[in-house]
Amino acid sequence: MTNASLRGIDTNLVVALHALLHDPNVTRAAKTVGIGQSSLSHALARLRLHFGDPLLVKVGRAMVLTERAKALVGPVDAAVRGLTAVFSPEASFDPRVSRRRFRVVSTDNVEVFLLPHLMPLLAAEAPGVDLSFHHLGGDWQNELRRGVCDLKLGRKAPLPEGLRNQDLFRERLVCVLRRGHPLAPARGKPLTLERYLSLGHVVVAPTTAVSDPVDDWVDRALRGRKLSRRVTLVVTHFLAAPFVVASSDLCLTVSESLVRAFRPLLPIAAHPMPFGRGEYRLSQVWSAHADGDAGHRWLRGMVARAARAAASGERMV
The missing domain is CATH 1.10.10.10 (Winged helix-like DNA-binding domain superfamily/Winged helix DNA-binding domain)
Structure with missing residues (x-):
């Protein structure tokens, strides 16, 4: 019609x-x-x-x-x-009695540091609300627009019209080597750029297709200095990388929060980045059509609270 x-x-x-x-x-x-x-x-x-x-x-x-x-x-x-x-006027949302399920796309490193703080909040304040976390794919912007997913959690980046974002906290990159690595700097000494470039590196590329070159933040920053590193291994999941580093001489440049989660479990040590500030912002992204959804606003508030709790951990290096 x-x-x-x-x-x-x-x-x-x-x-x-x-x-x-x-x-x-x-x-x-x-x-x-x-x-x-x-x-x-x-x-x-x-x-x-x-x-x-x-x-x-x-x-x-x-x-x-x-x-x-x-x-x-x-x-x-x-x-x-x-x-x-x-x-009708906007429907109310009562987290205490809601049985709603929210769908979130993210990378596994975000799940590692956020969910241990988010799930206790939900258990206490919204025992009937469920979450489904899914691997961040290359089509996440359209998935948000179509309502296939509710939120995207990850590194902040420019967004097209129709999507909203909120900064959650500032994340810091660190260099990770196994304890006892022959090229690890002495205690109290920094990892030099020369030594960093001499290492083999493991890179996490969650959404990179097989035919795409690996080109993350580190590679772009090095290219700006007319430098490059050897990427010995590319993996699709952040959780695999610390285990690889713990049993090899490879170097991993990754968020400090992920290393904080694995440091008690693996023989690894974090070192400051030898170039650049190595900082980025983690944000949550949603579609503009969800702005007026009371339940969606509640979820974003819970994620922000959990992120603040996760970010309150002490610095490692």
């Missing part, structure tokens, strides 16, 4: 039809709608003219639906639900 054909439709007739389809008694249906019986009788006459069908016929002492009217029940119910959703 085009916009032009919609102009001739009176939404009051839709409401009247909905009442009559669920109660063919004109007197009772009029009370349901909140209008007089004569007004509803007039609406019924207009509906009969529109559909070319009597809609209600008398059988004995009762009014019953015609076959055409019976076929309208489902579509009219759907139309009323849609109109209610569009024109």
Whole structure:
């Protein structure tokens, strides 16, 4: 149906039809709608003219639906639900009783440092709310626009029109080597740029296709200095990289929060970046169509609280 054909439709007739389809008694249906019986009788006459069908016929002492009217029940119910959703005031959201499921896309390093802080908050304040975390793919912007997912968590980057973002905290990159690495600097000494470039490196590329070159922040920063490093290994998951470093002579440049999570488990040590500030901002991104969603606003607030708690850990180097 085009916009032009919609102009001739009176939404009051839709409401009247909905009442009559669920109660063919004109007197009772009029009370349901909140209008007089004569007004509803007039609406019924207009509906009969529109559909070319009597809609209600008398059988004995009762009014019953015609076959055409019976076929309208489902579509009219759907139309009323849609109109209610569009024109009703914003639905409230009570996290204490909600059974809603939210879908989030992120990289696994974000899950490692955020979820241990987020899930206790949900358990205490929203025991019926569920989360589904999914691997960050290359099409996440369209997934947000289509409503396939609710949030994207990750490194802040320029966004196209129609997407919103909120900074969560500033993250710092560090260089990770195994303890006892032959090229690790002595205690209290920095890792030099020359030594950094002499190492083999493991790089995490979560969304990089097989045919795409590895080109992360570090490589771009080095290229700006007319330098390059040897990328010995590329993996798709951040969680794999610390284990590789712990059992090899490779170097990993990664967020400090991930190293903080693995340091008690693996024989690894963090060192300051030998060039640049090595900082970036972690943000949450959502579609503009979710701005007015009370539940969505609540989720973003919970993520921000969890991120603040996660970011309060002590610096390692």
